[in-house]
Amino acid sequence: MGVGEHKKEPFISLNPFGQVPALEHGDLKLFESRAITQYIAHENHEKGTQLLCQGKQMAIVSVWMEVEAQQFEPAASKLNWEIFFKPLFGLTTDAAAVEENEAKLAKILDVYESRLAQSKYLAGDSFTLADMHHLPNLHLLFVTQSKKLIESRPHVSAWAADITARPAWAKVLAMQKN
Numbered sequence: 001m002g003v004g005e006h007k008k009e010p011f012i013s014l015n016p017f018g019q020v021p022a023l024e025h026g027d028l029k030l031f032e033s034r035a036i037t038q039y040i041a042h043e044n045h046e047k048g049t050q051l052l053c054q055g056k057q058m059a060i061v062s063v064w065m066e067v068e069a070q071q072f073e074p075a076a077s078k079l080n081w082e083i084f085f086k087p088l089f090g091l092t093t094d095a096a097a098v099e100e101n102e103a104k105l106a107k108i109l110d111v112y113e114s115r116l117a118q119s120k121y122l123a124g125d126s127f128t129l130a131d132m133h134h135l136p137n138l139h140l141l142f143v144t145q146s147k148k149l150i151e152s153r154p155h156v157s158a159w160a161a162d163i164t165a166r167p168a169w170a171k172v173l174a175m176q177k178n
């Protein structure tokens with residue numbers, strides 16, 4: 001990305017929007033991270049943690065995957081951009097955008113707080129892709145002032161501590177460092 005290769009061939013044939021990530025598996029070409037994670041989870045359903053479910057339970061997983069994509073991600077990624085990434089790139093944080101998106105995220109996390117008071121994970125008693133999709137933005141929020149929005153909600157806080165402590169996530173962070 002640093003040299004703009006994601007906007008040119010051969011990458012643009014994998015993702016015509018010129019964005020990361022993309023996946024090539026045999027003759028299958030995929031883009032959109034959530035479609036990629038669902039494919040990988042389906043392909044590997046016989047090994048490791050079951051990240052998807054069957055029947056009605058899968059419908060609940062889909063609901064919370066949509067909530068992450070449509071509600072949580074827009075507010076959380078905007079905060080991470082303003083507070084975490086902009087200073088790294090020598091840009092100035094927009095305080096009004098931070099205030100607006102903290103207010104949005106607070107309302108969204110109120111819904112999460114109610115949900116997580118009823119079940120340990122978003123889609124029920126076990127960890128699924130719906131929880132997993134939150135990890136990248138959640139991880140960054142913890143190193144911003146917006147972590148107060150998580151820490152002030154006991155069930156959200158316990159859920160966030162649980163999912164960020166998973167050994168598989170520790171492996172991802174170790175890969176990022178390398």
Ligand SMILES: N[C@@H](CCC(=O)N[C@@H](CS)C(=O)NCC(=O)O)C(=O)O
Nearest residue numbers: 001006018019020021031032033034
């Ligand atoms: N909805 C897409 C978003 C992809 C996305 O925003 N990718 C960023 C990096 S995380 C990117 O490629 N940015 C460079 C650009 O848009 O030119 C997904 O979930 O895969």
